[in-house]
Amino acid sequence: MGVANKIARLIGPAVLPKISYYRKTVDSYTKYFVSEKVEKKTVLYESRDGKSLTDSPFAIFEYLLSVDPEQEYTHIWSVTESSEMEKVRELYKSKKNVIFVIRNSDEYLKWLTKAEFLINNSTFQPFVTIKDEQTYINTWHGTPLKTMGFDIPGNPANAKNVVRNFFMADYLISPNPHTTEMFVKNYRLNENYTGQIIESGYPRIDQTFHENKDDLLKMLFDFNVSLDLGKKIILYTPTFKGADLSVSDGEIAQIHQEMSLVRERFGEEYNVLVKVHPFIYDQAKKYVPLREFLIPDIIDTNKLLGIVDCLITDYSSIFFDYLVTDKPILFYCWDDDLYSNKRGKYFEYDELPGPVAFNIDELITKLEHLDEQQEIYKANYKLCKEKFVPYDDGQVTARVVEIIFNKETLLGVKVIQPTSCKKRLLIYPGGMRSNGITSSFLSLVQSINYEEYDVVCLLDNIRALDQIKNVADIPKNVSLLFRFDISNFTAKEYYQDMHIHLKGVKKGKEDKYPNEIYERDVRRLLGKQRFDVAIDFSGYSLHWGKIILASKADRHVCYLHSDMMLDMEREVNGRKIHKINLQGVFSVYNRYDGLVSVSEVMKEINQEKLAQYADRSKFTYADNTINPKKILEGTKEEKIIEVKDTEFFFRDGHINNLEKTIKLRSSRPDMVLGNVDKKELRDPHVDVLGKFEYNEILYYKISQNHQYLGWVEASGVEVDSVKILSKNKVSYFGKLNTSAADYFYTEPLGLAESYPLSKAGLYRNIYVSITDEVVTQTGISVRVMLKGNDLGWLPKGKITFSKKLNWTKTKEPSFKVKLLRAFALSANHLEKRYQMKRLKDTPLKKEWLAAYYENKNKTSLKGYLLPIENENYKELGVFQSIYVQSLATTLNGRWYEIMDDSGKTYFVKEEAISIKSFSEETVMTEKEVFKTATFKKIETVVFSTLLEAIDKKGTVVTSLDSVTVTKEIKTSENNIFYEVKWEDKFLFVEQASLNIMRGEGILNAKDEIIPYPDQDKVNIVTVGRLSQEKNQIVLIEAFVEFQKNQPNSHLYIIGAGPEGNNLQNKIQELGMSDYIELLGQVYNPFEFIKRCDIFALTSLYEGQSLVLIEALTLGMKCVSTDIPACRLVLKDGAYGLISETNDAYGVAQSLTEMINKEQRFETFDPYAYNQEAIKMFYQTLTSLK
Structure with missing residues (x-):
């Protein structure tokens, strides 16, 4: 390790809490966790990350206040600062036993560590850890309609903090069997959950039954909500669907515009109000036309539902709660086809307790016939009530308080308690990359008898595609937890951990091993769980060994998958990649109860070579398991049912012919529900929202003047290129959170001239400056600067911004902020020297060429994997013609990025080739292939010769059912033609006319x-x-x-x-x-x-x-x-x-x-x-x- 890296390690723990707001928060929390004692009869509540006093935590709070006239309990609310919150706090000014603490303040952090009861309707932050003396109640915030937990497609690690909170909780509150199943199956708590699930209804729904509405109405008037008490109330509650927390002004405007149409039609009879998701409330309240109809986020939703006469929602779980009112529910799902396939739902439209509308015209029609609709959906409504609100009778909170606070056992109340007598195993499987250890682990967990064993798998914070695929092969019987975020160590403890990592545990100094800090981190990750055996199945990481050894288990085991001493000396590219880690791992071998080699012969080798680290009796062996069924039968290909998603496609569009009526489908063309209408539009301008191909016809999803219209054939709409909506000079500072798949781009993403520039994943966790912010129709992009060099553009979401490094009242950062940024940049040079060196070979500018060229230079080319001249090059030979992807400019000069016939890219010096465009289209490559293809259309253009194909002189003929492709031809114009066997002759067709069927292979x-x-x-x-x-x-x-x-x-x-x-x-x-x-x-x-x-x-x-x-x-x-x-x-x-x-x-x-x-x-x-x-x-x- 170089001197600079050593310095970085030494100053890091002391400097980072001064740079990073979050690191300071964790540092402070950890100190309080160690020093503060739990105070009896204290309750800390948090709802919606402190943004409101609502939901089940609020219901429990109000109930406890009402039954505790002596004020024996102290109530602490986690809140954020806002004018609305101030009004709510004012209501409890006279209550001396009610305390409000600002979320993440020192007082908040203290109470997190000393309150006897912690109640949350969502999740606590990753650093929060529950002590033995504390009781954590997680009420969750809704019956799931959309898929949840590990049912959501994509990376299972996205559920990491939710599942961690569930396992930490002593009590989970479930309103119905469906939600209980969500906990147990969708989040895979299985029989590993050691707390109790109280399935007795939702405390929050009690608020809907309250007959005294005066306080609620007064609060609505205090917040200037437009409300006529002589009219009934329609409430519209669109849910939040975004993958990130951003939402466009256009979406807010659409909510207002469409509800204005409802108000225009029904305003004589109804107040038409809007309640948006908490994630978008701050933006919604800035939209002035909507403000008087917008329900403040601080208002408790369930109290509000008690005065609502008709609910309009999309796929928000609010409708489950509203079922107790027996009042009408309508579903306005105009954008369901943009989201449902990506996220998934547990219920189909025909199971819902009310009608579904796909555009505003359909919604208004259904409102006009509300009584008829109620009668049609009466049976569905009854079934939904029986299934989703079977326990909600207005007394749920009382039952929950009796069970948790008074430790009462109530007859007839379903409480699911841990009853498993099985042996419990905790396993860390390794990084889950595709290798032998992962294969062995998967075979093991696929072979375990789950009638006798319960298994928890502790995973790293996985990101790579092969990790995600491998985790998907872990049986559903296995519970999944993840190691993520930073450890709850103080600065002093970081130094202790660093010493262990670098030096291992020295003989005679075993008492210096800080096991208590690792136990605290394990408590953060696993909660209060205990195990019979904890297994480090990987055996190559001291970091993970410390976690496994600190887990609450009767026995601890480490696997030895190889000749470990020999592996320690193994080199990759001149580096002994396992040296430091395995030296540390060996030094804690004596702490394990068993050291398991994977074969008898390897046990003998390891026992001999590692005798100085552990008693010989600890060495044992167990052969690797396999999965014979998967090996022998898993090769059979399953029939893949392709589920097509709507492609998000935000553009300006223009109707081609206003004189004609256009045919609009309210729902996506492949859906059964919805209507087809003809409409005359006076304004040609439309907003395109998405696109979808069905039966070989392309459709656009369009809206106009913030009103969704429907789906129209693309042939009737001319679409503009992505446009820039705003540009701003900024002075931001943050850390890159890029992954291996991310690239810097030449221009803001989505623009026609935006091309990949260089790999952004190489600079993960590097601090960078942001000088420009551009908003386009596809999102927000920022320009990234490092050491004065322009690296290119990234999505803004790929930057993690620290409050300390960005907070300023002026446009320019203050001296203090500049100083903190300088500290952060020093971490780049000290801790990330390898990445900083990559600046020399990072393309800072690219001229995108992407074409074949003649090469006048007839000398052999030296190809480099990176644009830097060194001994690692490959002789590529002489190229008469060459495919040039780009001309890149780096700190080392200018380089052509070329591609060889195999598709591999290399960099060559600019002066090494002399390129000239072809004067006419020329064949570049011909490759023999053997593929089966079908035609995209009923009629196809065919060419008798390749020359005819290049000259576009073809004949239109009726397509065959299928053809055999025999050759693939690429030209200098990047055109691709296929030679196909057409009955008894060979013809040529354009690539775009064929669907190539996947041939036999892997x-x-x-x-x-x-x-x-x-x-x-x-x-x-x-x-x-x-x-x-x-x-x-x-x-x-x-x-x-x-x-x-x-x-x-x-x-x-x-x-x-x-x-x-x-x-x-x-x-x-x-x-x-x-x-x-x-x-x-x-x-x-x-x-x-x-x-x-x-x-x-x-x-x-x-x-x-x-x-x-x-x-x-x-x-x-x-x-x-x-x-x-x-x-x-x-x-x-x-x-x-x-x-x-x-x-x-x-x-x-x-x-x-x-x-x-x-x-x-x-x-x-x-x-x-x-x-x-x-x-x-x-x-x-x-x-x-």
């Missing part, structure tokens, strides 16, 4: 289709991480020798890793590109492996070769180098061939022998193997001392 991680092996060839396959210890280089060299005698042969290498480029270069150097393929990472490779002839493994060492066991399961002929783990798996050659020497010659000889000589091997029984392996796992757990 998909790799890049979504590339890899055709299955040619069965007329001898096919050899290997699977594994592309790293030095897997030694694929020897297999490549061995195959070269093998291929001399078996020219009709092919080698497939499945996997990814740091050696990928070296292996590819070796293949090209040997001239074997046509015979050896690197397929990349493949999620499910078994069907591909099964179609090959030989499985070969050339590892230098293994813990226990899982891929070799999987190959045996598939019945493959197996060849392996002679290493202890593989000799054990192959049973000394009974199951496969073991090479006589572990070099290329020895492996080549074994491959030749396997093909040329008839071999008789014993049959491997995967089911018997796995039964024994899982038995060994159970025995390991029970034998721990």
Whole structure:
């Protein structure tokens, strides 16, 4: 570690709380957590992140006040500052036992650590930790209509803080069985939840039953809500649908405009009021025309529902609460087709307790016939009441208080208590990237008997696609929790932790190991849970080892997946990547109750080499489990039902012909519900909101003057390019929260001239300056500056802004803010030196060319993976024509970004090539392919010759049902043509006219289709991480020798890793590109492996070769180098061939022998193997001392 990094580590814990508002908050909270004692009969309430006194926390608060005339309880409300909140606080000014604390203030943080009861209707922040003496009640905030928890498509880690809060809670309040199922199944609390679920109704709904409405009406008048007491009330409650917390002024304007139309039609009879979601309330109240009809967010929704005569909502769960009134509910779902498929719903339209309208005309029509609609939906309404509000009788709060505060057992009240007598396991599985440890873990949890074991899996804060896919394979019986956010350490404790991380635990100084701080962090992550056994299944991270060792478990276990001492010395690109971590891991081995190797031979090796770190008796072993059913049957492809989403598409549009009436569909064209109407528009301008293709016709979703109209065929609308709505010079400062998939762009995102510039993921957690902010129809983009260099544009959401580094009353930052920013920038140079070095090879400007060119320079080109001149280049050869993607400008000069025939990009110096545009369209590449395709339209343009295709001189003919594609041709104009077999002749068609059907094969991680092996060839396959210890280089060299005698042969290498480029270069150097393929990472490779002839493994060492066991399961002929783990798996050659020497010659000889000589091997029984392996796992757990 360099001197600068050491300095950064030393000053970081002391400096960060001064720079970061959040770090200071966590630092203060942690100190109070340690110092403050819990005070009896104190209750802290938080609703909607402190924005209001509402919901079930408010119902419990009011009830406790009413039954506690002696004021024995002290009530503390978490609030944010606002003029509306001041009015509410004023109502309790005379109550000496009611305290208001500003959220995140010191007083708030103190009360979080010392209040006896904590009540929240959502979630506490990630640093909040519940002490043994505290009781946490989570009331949640609604019966779910939209999918929740791990049912939501995408990254399961998005639910991390919600599921953490649920596991922390001593009580969960559920209004009905459906919500209980949400807790238990959708958030996978399963039988691991150790608190109690009170399924007895919602305390908040009691407020709807209250007959005294005077206080509520007075408050509405105090807030200047336009209300005529002589009229009934219609309330419109659109929910919040955004993925982020931004919402456009146009959306607010639409809410107002459409309700104005309702008010215009029904204003003589009804007050038409609006209540928006808390996330958009601050923006909504700024919209002056809406203000007098807008219900203040501070008003309790359930009290309000008590005076409402008709509810209009979309897919907000508010309608469940309103069922107790027996009054009409209408669903206005104008934008459902933009969101429902992305998020998902638990109920279909025909199950709802009221009619659905898809545009404002339909809504008004249904309101005009409200009595008829009520009669039509009477049965649905009754069923919904029975299902969703079966317990709500106005007395729910009293029951909840009796159970929790008075510890009473009430007959007839459903309380779900933990009753499981199973053994409880906590497992950290590793990073869940696609590798052997992940495969082994997944097989294990797929094999465990859940009649006897409850399992909690503690995961990292996953982001990568392969992590998400792998987590999806964890059985639903397993509860998921995540390690995220920063640890609750004080500055002093950070230094203690740093010392352990860098130095490990020294012999004789075990008492210096700060286990108590790790126990506190585990309490933050896992709540009050206890386990029988806690397992570090990865075994490579001291950080995770500390967490597992600090968990409340009777026994602690660490897995050893390899020759750990040898792995510690392993190098990748000249670095011993495991050195520091494994030195630390070894130093805590003595704290574990068991050290489990994955094979008997590896147990003996580790026991011998690691004897200085732990008693020999702690070393044991359990073979890796497998999932025979998945290996043997999981290769069958499931029928994929494609669910199409509406594409968000925000543009200005113009109706082509105002003289004609346009046909409008109120709902998306593929939906059964909704109406089709013809409409005359006087104004040609429309706002385009989305697009969708159905039956080969493109449709646009349009609105006009902030009123949604419907779906119209795209042929009738001319769409403008994305336009800039506003530009501002700013002086922001923040940290990049980018991921590997994020790029800087040449211009604000969405603009026609915006292209990817460089990888923004490389600069994750770097502090940057923001100088410009641009709002377009597709979102907000900001210009990112680093060390005075313009890195390009990013979405604003990719920046994390600190209040301390941005708060200023003037446009320019104050001296104090500038000083704090300077501190933050020093962290860039000290802690992120590697990323800062990347500035030299980061493109700061790009001229986008994306075309083929003639190259006048006839010298061989040197291609660099990055635009920086060094020894790591590849001789690309001479190019007469070349595909140039861009001309990039860096601090090192100007570079062309070129692409070779395989699609791989390289940078070459600008002066290395001399390019000229082609004078006429020319064929650049011709590639033989074999694909099946169908035609997009009934009629197709075909060309007799390639020249005709280039000249666009074709003939319109009736399309065939399908054709075989035999060639793919690319031209200098980036046009792609296919040669197709048309009955008894060959013709050419444009790429755009065909739908290419997926051929037989597998998909790799890049979504590339890899055709299955040619069965007329001898096919050899290997699977594994592309790293030095897997030694694929020897297999490549061995195959070269093998291929001399078996020219009709092919080698497939499945996997990814740091050696990928070296292996590819070796293949090209040997001239074997046509015979050896690197397929990349493949999620499910078994069907591909099964179609090959030989499985070969050339590892230098293994813990226990899982891929070799999987190959045996598939019945493959197996060849392996002679290493202890593989000799054990192959049973000394009974199951496969073991090479006589572990070099290329020895492996080549074994491959030749396997093909040329008839071999008789014993049959491997995967089911018997796995039964024994899982038995060994159970025995390991029970034998721990």
